Amino acid sequence: MKFSKLALAVGVAALGFNALAEDKNLEHIQIISHHDKLRTEAGSATLISEELLEEFEFDDIHRILSQVPGVNIREEDGFGLRPNIGFRGVTPERSKKITILEDGVLIGPAPYSAPAAYYFPVTTRMTAVEVFKGPAAIKYGPQTVAGTLNLVTRQVPDYAxxxxxxxxxxxxxxxxxxxxxxxxxxxxxxxxxxxxxxxxxxxxxxxxxxxxxxxxxxxxxxxxxxxxxxxxxxxxxxxxxxxxxxxxxxxxxxxxxxxxxxxxxxxxxxxxxxxxxxxxxxxxxxxxxxxxxxxxxxxxxxxxxxxxxxxxxxxxxxxxxxxxxxxxxxxxxxxxxxxxxxxxxxxxxxxxxxxxxxxxxxxxxxxxxxxxxxxxxxxxxxxxxxxxxxxxxxxxxxxxxxxxxxxxxxxxxxxxxxxxxxxxxxxxxxxxxxxxxxxxxxxxxxxxxxxxxxxxxxxxxxxxxxxxxxxxxxxxxxxxxxxxxxxxxxxxxxxxxxxxxxxxxxxxxxxxxxxxxxxxxxxxxxxxxxxxxxxxxxxxxxxxxxxxxxxxxxxxxxxxxxxxxxxxxxxxxxxxxxxxxxxxxxxxxxxxxxxxxxxxxxxxxxxxxxxxxxxxxxxxxxxxxxxxxxxxxxxxxxxxxxxxxxxxxxxxxxxxxxxxxxxxxxxxxxxxxxxxxxxxxxxxxxxxxxxxxxxxxxxxxxxxxxxxxxxxxxxxxxxxxxxxxxxxxxxxxx
Incomplete structure (x- = not known):
């Protein structure tokens, strides 16, 4: 396990993610990684890669996000069926005060009219999870106090x-x-x-x-x-x-x-x-x-x-x-x-x-x-x-x-x-x-x-x-x-x-x-x-x-x-x-x-x-x-x-x-x-x-x-x- 694996385990650095950047992957709303080992983007952004998701094979988004700083969670059913997620102290109830995206698109049942996230995508099929907090989340809304969670599905491949x-x-x-x-x-x-x-x-x-x-x-x-x-x-x-x-x-x-x-x-x-x-x-x-x-x-x-x-x-x-x-x-x-x-x-x-x-x-x-x-x-x-x-x-x-x-x-x-x-x-x-x-x-x-x-x-x-x-x-x-x-x-x-x-x-x-x-x-x-x-x-x-x-x-x-x-x-x-x-x-x-x-x-x-x-x-x-x-x-x-x-x-x-x-x-x-x-x-x-x-x-x-x-x-x-x-x-x- 060399340095790139270590970085993936933390999910925040220049993680050998360059292939996705070169492919201009549609599903990522922001390419967090860079060719340089020191990330120079402003704002707090975290990437949980596919390798990290496979490490513990979690089906529960609560457990996945436990490795991201600044996330507060209230457990409910033990399986994460209806998550309660907050960032930086906002109420975690039904994740209604964070913006939730799948492949860059609002995925909550009614994000403006009724933002309580009674539907949450199955994380088992995700290949990455992106978390944006602070000014890094200005591009995403309507909830902008806390931040944004983007779930990335598998992209169409270039080969079998x-x-x-x-x-x-x-x-x-x-x-x-x-x-x-x-x-x-x-x-x-x-x-x-x-x-x-x-x-x-x-x-x-x-x-x-x-x-x-x-x-x-x-x-x-x-x-x-x-x-x-x-x-x-x-x-x-x-x-x-x-x-x-x-x-x-x-x-x-x-x-x-x-x-x-x-x-x-x-x-x-x-x-x-x-x-x-x-x-x-x-x-x-x-x-x-x-x-x-x-x-x-x-x-x-x-x-x-x-x-x-x-x-x-x-x-x-x-x-x-x-x-x-x-x-x-x-x-x-x-x-x-x-x-x-x-x-x-x-x-x-x-x-x-x-x-x-x-x-x-x-x-x-x-x-x-x-x-x-x-x-x-x-x-x-x-x-x-x-x-x-x-x-x-x-x-x-x-x-x-x-x-x-x-x-x-x-x-x-x-x-x-x-x-x-x-x-x-x-x-x-x-x-x-x-x-x-x-x-x-x-x-x-x-x-x-x-x-x-x-x-x-x-x-x-x-x-x-x-x-x-x-x-x-x-x-x-x-x-x-x-x-x-x-x-x-x-x-x-x-x-x-x-x-x-x-x-x-x-x-x-x-x-x-x-x-x-x-x-x-x-x-x-x-x-x-x-x-x-x-x-x-x-x-x-x-x-x-x-x-x-x-x-x-x-x-x-x-x-x-x-x-x-x-x-x-x-x-x-x-x-x-x-x-x-x-x-x-x-x-x-x-x-x-x-x-x-x-x-x-x-x-x-x-x-x-x-x-x-x-x-x-x-x-x-x-x-x-x-x-x-x-x-x-x-x-x-x-x-x-x-x-x-x-x-x-x-x-x-x-x-x-x-x-x-x-x-x-x-x-x-x-x-x-x-x-x-x-x-x-x-x-x-x-x-x-x-x-x-x-x-x-x-x-x-x-x-x-x-x-x-x-x-x-x-x-x-x-x-x-x-x-x-x-x-x-x-x-x-x-």
Whole structure:
């Protein structure tokens, strides 16, 4: 394992990625690597390469991003089915405050109208992951406070390639992944498919699976046209994905968690998520010596229906209240566990209210991105520019059914279906950006601006409700400045400042002032070092929120009456330090020891006193911390690498996190006030052996020491991460 492998393990340096740069790969929104070993681009950008993705064979984006500094995560189901990802302290809930792209195109179900990422692409088929934070993310939006995550799919090859990956493991885990592509003259194609499944690691009262099945299929075809002045490439991409998962929001009381963290109560027996996603995308790329121009036309459709427990009838307490204080709500608690029937003679009846959040989404648009290299006054300007017209929509048709707990079995009561939410939210948005980077001796300076121009519409579609219709218009310009000063061949300093913005939802009140939106001014300053043996980067960041906005969603709120309501937290400061280090120690001519480490320190403070009805805030005093934001995060990896085999160990530490920012106050109870998610240390182990022309075999153990701490109590009770799981696989590529 030489230096290039080390750099890939960290995913941030000049990583032998030059082949992609030479091919002008369509799927990468920015080529992070350069021929020089010292990266001189401004801003924080991280590449996780295909080699690193194969090292631990993770299917979970949470585990993949654990090796990127500045990423904060709240685990939920243990598999990463519906990730909760934030950058630099923004709320991780449903990854709604980061911009998520696949092959440079918005991939969320409705990124403007309903940005909660209930759909997330299968990472198993990705060949790279790119993370942009700070001023480096000015080109991507609409969410610009935190940054951008771009998932890169396999490109159409220039010659025949193919691969097969089969694996099996604990709890009924199975993976089947295959692809094949080829090119004849100017026409190329790629077909790829993935199937993942697991029986789940939780033990459902009364029996049943708690796992999932996911399918994902991809077809690409392209045509290359080489000209004297311009080279062109035309590509069509078709994809389909579905998921059927027996997943629930219901957790456990702390005492039940201590007894068996992997138990699932009988009340969650019917819970199930059913989804389908399709994408069509056409891409045209035009390239010359001075201009690169890429045009993408895309359409995404997504539909989902999630059946899960919402509450109990004849109960003034929410599910959060019941599980936080079971001794006060003994009857309801016993019904949830299946140890008491819903109907008991002479006592209050407690039926189960099961809600199905049935939603349909679409997002579509056309975007043009370009790079123009032009000399002016003896200086070379690299001008990046782009424009996008985007439309998206969410249609909600939520309904509830009544279930009765009968002898430990949750049984549907016929004729009880009632629609609870029927509405439509939609957005038409124009986005534009321009950034000019120019090198003055040792200083590379970038100045840019992004514009978001949005027209939003909300319509309440319930037939028995009064007319509830709203339109609103937003026009906002977001400037940014970034730079890199090269101290010598091995080191340099980076800096930047940019305006951050998160749009409000179409249904939120249109107040016509800055309090309507989340806005911040974000700063970063740091340095890089790379002498060909040792790599080191450290970046300090400071996010100055003028108005922090949080919304109540099913995944984080715990109370039905606040769903889809937005709350203002006023002025908040978030600051910290991101660092990463990597080096390889050669033991002899056959063995290397690659090592890398990332560490993130983050602090946050509310600047104003407020009394909020948001269940994660409550009575906030100046100096209170944001919930679900750890102060310390560290990931350490070490390996032993031979030409024919390798063993890698990954250790991740996350310090404790508060469940709430403030405390309850008069007539407002917060069942999780004062509680913390405990610190966790998780160790993963992976190994592989090369069989030459016959492929490779690999094995891995996730959570080697079977860590079973609570990872979250949102929205309803304590929930565990994935326990120790083992798998073995075979991979063949040609």
């Amino acid at each position: 390639i193919g691969g097969l990956d089969l694996a099996t493991g604990s709890d009924g885990y199975a993976k089947a992944h295959g692809y094949y592509g080829n090119r004849q003259d100017n026409i190329g194609f790629l077909v790829e498919g993935v199937h993942l499944e697991s029986d789940g690691f939780k033990e459902l009262d009364g029996g049943g699976d708690t796992g999932f099945k996911k399918d994902d299929f991809l077809i690409k075809a392209d045509y290359k046209l080489d000209g004297q002045q311009f080279d062109q490439r035309f590509e069509v991409k078709l994809s389909y994905a579905d998921e059927l998962s027996d997943e629930t929001y219901l957790g456990l009381t702390d005492s039940d968690f201590a007894e068996n963290p992997y138990r699932r109560y009988a009340a969650s027996q019917p819970a199930q998520m059913d989804t389908k996603h399709t994408q069509v995308m056409f891409t045209h790329q035009l390239t010359s010596q001075s201009v690169d121009l890429t045009t993408r036309v895309y359409r995404n459709d997504y539909e989902r229906a999630w059946l899960k427990l919402n509450g109990l009838s004849n109960s003034s307490a929410s599910l959060s209240d019941i599980l936080a204080s079971p001794e006060l709500f003994e009857a309801q608690y016993d019904v949830i566990r299946g140890e008491r029937n819903s109907v008991v003679a002479g006592e209050t009846t407690h039926f189960l209210t099961m809600g199905t959040n049935d939603r349909e989404y679409y997002s579509q648009g056309i975007q043009v991105d370009g790079d123009w290299r032009v000399p002016v006054f003896g200086l070379t300007h690299n001008v990046s520019f782009g424009v996008r017209f985007h439309q998206d929509e969410i249609e909600r048709n939520h309904f509830e059914d009544t279930y009765s707990m009968i002898d430990g079995v949750s049984t549907r009561v016929e004729g009880t279906k009632t629609f609870t939410t029927e509405d439509t939210e939609s957005t038409d948005a124009w986005s534009v950006y321009i950034e000019d980077q120019v090198t003055l001796d040792k200083l590379t300076l970038g100045v840019g601006v992004r514009g978001e121009l949005m027209d939003m519409e909300y319509q309440n579609d319930k037939p028995d409700s009064a007319d509830d219709y709203q339109t609103k218009t937003t026009r906002i310009w977001l400037p940014g400045v970034s730079g890199f000063y090269q101290l010598n061949d091995n080191s340099g300093l980076l800096f930047g400042v940019h305006q951050g913005f998160v749009p409000s939802s179409p249904s939120s009140p249109a107040r016509g002032d800055d309090d309507e939106f989340e806005k911040s001014v974000n700063y970063e300053f740091g340095g890089r070092f790379n002498d060909g043996v040792t790599q080191f980067e450290i970046v300090g960041f400071y996010n100055d929120y003028s108005n922090l906005i949080e919304s109540c969603g099913q995944s984080n709120c715990g109370t039905q009456v606040q769903l889809d309501t937005e709350f203002s937290g006023g002025e908040v400061d978030v600051w910290g330090v991101e660092s990463q280090f990597a080096q390889t120690y050669p033991l002899n001519i056959h063995l290397d020891v690659p090592m890398s480490m990332t560490y993130t320190y983050t602090q946050s403070e509310f600047q104003e006193e407020l009394y909020s009805e948001f269940v994660q805030w409550g009575h906030i005093r100046p100096g209170d911390r944001l919930p679900y934001l750890p102060t310390h995060q560290a990931t350490f990896s070490v390996g032993l690498a031979h030409q024919d085999w390798a063993v890698d160990l990954l250790v991740k530490y996350v310090s404790e996190m508060p469940e709430t920012a403030g405390v309850g106050y008069e007539n407002f109870d917060m069942p999780l006030a004062g509680k913390e998610v405990p610190a966790t240390t998780v160790v993963d182990l992976a190994a592989h052996y090369e069989l030459g022309q016959y492929g490779r075999i690999y094995a891995k153990i996730d959570n080697l020491f079977d860590q079973d701490n609570i990872v979250s109590r949102r929205p309803y009770g304590a929930r565990p991460g994935k326990p120790r799981t083992m798998s073995i696989g075979y991979k063949y590529q040609f």
